[in-house]
Amino acid sequence: MDPLGGLPDGITARLLAGVNGLEMHVLEVGRAGDPVLLLLHGFPELAYSWRKVMPALAGAGFRVVAPDQRGYGRTTGWDAGYDAELAAFSMPNLVRDQLALLHALRIPRVHAVIGHDFGSPVAACCALIRPDVFPRVVMMSSPFAGAPSWDPAPRDTVHDDLAALHPPRKHYQWYYATRPANHDMLRAPQGLHDFLRAYYHHKSADWPDNTPYELKGWTAGELAKLPTYYVMHRDETMAETVAPHMPSLAQVASCRWLPDAELATYASEYARTGFQGGLHWYRCQTGGGNAQELRLFSGRRIEVPSLFVAGAQDWGIHQVPGALRRMQGEACTDMRGVRLIEGAGHWVQQERPQAVTRALLDFLHETG
Incomplete structure (x- = not known):
C-alpha cells in the first residue's frame, strides 16, 4: 500500500478486514493501552484530514484512531455505483461500521468519539445509540439537532x-x-x-x-x-x-x-x-432514509458529555436554521459548550489545528 503524502511522523496506516463487510483503511498514532479517541471525517475529506491534530492528541496520552469511512479513500467493500443499495450508507449502518472497527481493534470502549462535517452526526449517533461504548462526544462544524420526531413533517416547499x-x-x-x-x-x-x-x-x-x-x-x-x-x-x-x-x-x-x-x-x-x-450519504439524508431509521430513537437525547467545535467563519454552523440552539437546548443533556475558533472556516481542524487540539484537550480533561 503506497503511503499517503504529508503524514506526520508517527502516524501509521493499515487495512483491517471484516469490518461490517468492509476492508477499512485506518490511520493510528499513540500507544496501545492508552485511552482511545475515534476521529470521524466528513465530505469531501478522508482520515487524512485529521493529520494535523493526531500527533498532539497522542502526545497528550491518547491512542488516536481515524478511519476512512464507508465510501471513502482506501476503505473498500462498498458499491460506487449510483444505483447501489443505499441501506449500506444509512446512519445506523455507519454507526455499525464504527462498532465493528472497534471490535476488530479489540477496543471495547473509546474515551471519546469526535466527528467533523458529516462525521459529526455519525459521532452524535454513536453517542446517542451506544453511550456505553462512546461515553463522550465532540461534534464539529455540523450541529446535531436530535433524532427526528414521529410527528409528520409539514410539506416542504x-x-x-x-x-x-x-x-x-x-x-x-x-x-x-x-x-x-x-x-x-x-x-x-x-x-x-x-x-x-x-x-x-x-x-x-x-x-x-x-x-x-x-x-x-x-x-x-x-x-x-x-x-x-x-x-x-x-x-x-x-x-x-x-x-x-x-x-x-x-x-x-x-x-x-x-x-x-x-x-x-x-x-x-x-x-x-x-x-x-x-454522495450516497447525502442521498440517505435527502431521500428520508436516515429519518426513517433514526425515528427509532425519537425522544432519546445524548446524555454523555458533549462539546461542539467549529470555525467562527464557518457557515455550516447555521446552514440548518435553529440546529445549533436545538443541539444545546434539546438534543444534548450534558452540553459542555460551543467553541468557535477564530480564523477558521469549515475545515477547522486543518485550518487551526493547535486551537482545535486545545479545545479538545480542555474538554477531555474536564470530563475525566
Whole structure:
C-alpha cells in the first residue's frame, strides 16, 4: 500500500478486514493501552484530514484512531455505483461500521468519539445509540439537532420556492443526491485538483465573505443568504459554482493549512475512487432514509458529555436554521459548550489545528 503524502511522523496506516463487510483503511498514532479517541471525517475529506491534530492528541496520552469511512479513500467493500443499495450508507449502518472497527481493534470502549462535517452526526449517533461504548462526544462544524420526531413533517416547499427565486437557486445537498453530481466534480472542467482547491478555499476562512450569522428559518428567502456552495444557482454544477472563487497563485503559495502537496493527496485519492461513496450519504439524508431509521430513537437525547467545535467563519454552523440552539437546548443533556475558533472556516481542524487540539484537550480533561 503506497503511503499517503504529508503524514506526520508517527502516524501509521493499515487495512483491517471484516469490518461490517468492509476492508477499512485506518490511520493510528499513540500507544496501545492508552485511552482511545475515534476521529470521524466528513465530505469531501478522508482520515487524512485529521493529520494535523493526531500527533498532539497522542502526545497528550491518547491512542488516536481515524478511519476512512464507508465510501471513502482506501476503505473498500462498498458499491460506487449510483444505483447501489443505499441501506449500506444509512446512519445506523455507519454507526455499525464504527462498532465493528472497534471490535476488530479489540477496543471495547473509546474515551471519546469526535466527528467533523458529516462525521459529526455519525459521532452524535454513536453517542446517542451506544453511550456505553462512546461515553463522550465532540461534534464539529455540523450541529446535531436530535433524532427526528414521529410527528409528520409539514410539506416542504422550500425547493420549489428556491427554484422560483431570481436567479433560481437549489440546495447543494439535493444536488449531491443527483446522478450527475459525481461526474460533475470528478470530471470538473478546471481539473480535479483545481476544483478541490477552489472548493476548500471557498469554504475556508481565507474566503473573506464567510461571515456567518443565524438565519430566521427554513425558507427560500433565508436560505438564499447562504453562500453559493450551500445554496447554488440552479443551472450550475458545484465545479462551476466554486470556479469563480479559485484563489490566486499567490494565495495558493501562502496557504499553510493546505499546501499544494497535501491537496494533491486528496486529489489523487478522489481521482481513484470518485465522490459517489460520500454522495450516497447525502442521498440517505435527502431521500428520508436516515429519518426513517433514526425515528427509532425519537425522544432519546445524548446524555454523555458533549462539546461542539467549529470555525467562527464557518457557515455550516447555521446552514440548518435553529440546529445549533436545538443541539444545546434539546438534543444534548450534558452540553459542555460551543467553541468557535477564530480564523477558521469549515475545515477547522486543518485550518487551526493547535486551537482545535486545545479545545479538545480542555474538554477531555474536564470530563475525566
